[in-house]
């Protein structure tokens with residue numbers, strides 16, 4: 001195959017879709033949205049996705065770690081920003097100096113944040129021990145946070161948890177626990193409280209919280225998975241697909257997209273060429289075999305199913321994975337990323 005950079009697939013990101021999805025999620029959840037733009041905006045570009053979500057009324061942004069948050073600040077994004085996943089020695093000083101709030105899951109992190117003067121969101125485990133403070137430690141942690149806050153070295157801006165989504169029964173128990181947390185922390189006067197990601201914000205719009213954390217749904221993908229592959233579940237919620245991946249045929253039966261660009265094996269996955277739906281025979285390193293495509297034609301791998309294009313979900317089925325892995329994997333690769341919309 002030829003040079004991958006000369007034949008890079010084009011990943012077009014529609015910022016207007018992300019803007020519209022943000023509004024739609026806030027309407028569904030009856031709460032403002034913290035837009036999750038980790039993993040390079042699930043592959044759609046972190047800064048582009050952040051700007052589009054803010055244009056749609058998102059009041060917060062969320063990423064996994066402090067370095068991702070710093071990159072957003074360096075891109076000129078000044079909105080409230082939370083990073084919640086930390087290694088053994090996170091740079092909370094940099095976070096504090098750039099007004100990046102940090103999610104805190106251990107007492108060691110709490111002390112480090114106070115030392116650095118960072119603003120925090122305390123994470124409480126309300127379920128089966130994923131992470132966050134265990135119920136037996138809640139009172140001690142709250143007392144300590146109160147003490148640090150009185151001294152003026154710490155500000156508890158928020159408290160949060162993570163709804164696991166294993167069953168409605170377990171979710172409702174977690175939501176009740178989170179209400180208990182909100183009562184216990186009242187003297188800390190947190191401004192923000194949040195527990196639901198995409199699944200929870202859709203399933204439990206009545207739950208008590210000030211924010212919801214929207215990730216996969218922000219990009220127009222349904223959080224419960226690929227469904228029947230038509231993308232209809234996301235559309236039924238009023239969500240619009242944000243990404244379109246296209247590649248050119250560099251020879252008859254071959255398009256210039258492959259593992260090097262973030263594709264997974266996807267035999268049988270659909271590709272739209274003009275008005276013909278063709279099927280992938282085999283994905284290779286730089287090229288994918290699509291019988292029936294002619295040299296020079298453009299293939300749409302996924303895009304907007306309401307325009308007849310294959311959905312990300314169809315590719316998730318073809319690759320035996322979850323929908324957001326399809327877009328997220330594109331992020332780290334050699335692609336021609338083009339953004340349109342609210343910037």
Ligand SMILES: *Cc1c(COP(=O)(O)O)cnc(C)c1O
Nearest residue numbers: 036197198213214215216217223
């Ligand atoms: C990734 C993540 C989210 C977003 O989850 P989705 O299911 O993609 O909406 C929310 N909260 C936390 C803590 C996360 O890590």
